[in-house]
Amino acid sequence: MELAYYSDYAVRLVNTEEPARNKDSLTSVDAVRALFVGNAQAARRTTDADVTRFRSVRARLRAIFEAADGNDETLAVDLLNSLLMEFPVSPQISGHEVHKDDGRPDWHMHLADHPSNATAGYAAIASMGLAFHLTEHGADRLGLCEAAPCRNAYLDTSTNRSRRYCSDRCATRANVAAYRARKRLETERSVSTGRTADTSHDSTTPADR
Numbered sequence: 001m002e003l004a005y006y007s008d009y010a011v012r013l014v015n016t017e018e019p020a021r022n023k024d025s026l027t028s029v030d031a032v033r034a035l036f037v038g039n040a041q042a043a044r045r046t047t048d049a050d051v052t053r054f055r056s057v058r059a060r061l062r063a064i065f066e067a068a069d070g071n072d073e074t075l076a077v078d079l080l081n082s083l084l085m086e087f088p089v090s091p092q093i094s095g096h097e098v099h100k101d102d103g104r105p106d107w108h109m110h111l112a113d114h115p116s117n118a119t120a121g122y123a124a125i126a127s128m129g130l131a132f133h134l135t136e137h138g139a140d141r142l143g144l145c146e147a148a149p150c151r152n153a154y155l156d157t158s159t160n161r162s163r164r165y166c167s168d169r170c171a172t173r174a175n176v177a178a179y180r181a182r183k184r185l186e187t188e189r190s191v192s193t194g195r196t197a198d199t200s201h202d203s204t205t206p207a208d209r
Contacts, residue, residue, distance in 0.1 A: 006129025
């Protein structure tokens with residue numbers, strides 16, 4: 001498993017809230033546990049207290065995406081370093097899967113957390129994953145959806161750094177809105193041009209006609 005995979009932990013947590021829509025799905029222990037995709041053991045550590053703690057970490061992770069989206073790389077790195085220092089992890093070699101051809105262990109790196117609670121474990125992995133993504137691809141690869149009022153976080157993995165939306169749905173919605181705006185502008189210009197022509201025609205004297 002590539003270490004950059006863990007950056008998805010950060011995106012999942014940040015996107016449990018949509019501030020512009022006043023929506024927050026992180027309201028219960030079950031909602032917190034759902035974030036631990038494929039890690040049932042870590043999910044079982046979650047308690048009621050983790051709901052509030054997760055929200056706190058979520059706000060700090062969103063601030064990183066906001067700084068990166070605003071082209072303030074230094075601030076994004078400083079905020080991320082703060083989380084890394086507070087929630088440390090240790091790299092660990094794992095071989096729980098085997099190669100099909102020869103049965104040898106498929107050795108790969110995992111991030112081993114040593115949490116005092118579920119929040120600490122999740123925050124450690126999310127922060128380290130985000131750090132790997134940032135240092136490997138650049139801070140400008142951390143973005144917030146441009147399809148207002150969405151503003152969901154995303155990781156740009158496009159080859160030409162062209163991603164602007166968190167999903168195909170938002171991209172389609174934004175393109176449709178832009179198309180309609182262009183059509184309205186064309187119509188307004190056409191009407192305005194017609195009115196100008198009529199005014200010019202009416203202003204001519206009988207002799208001119």
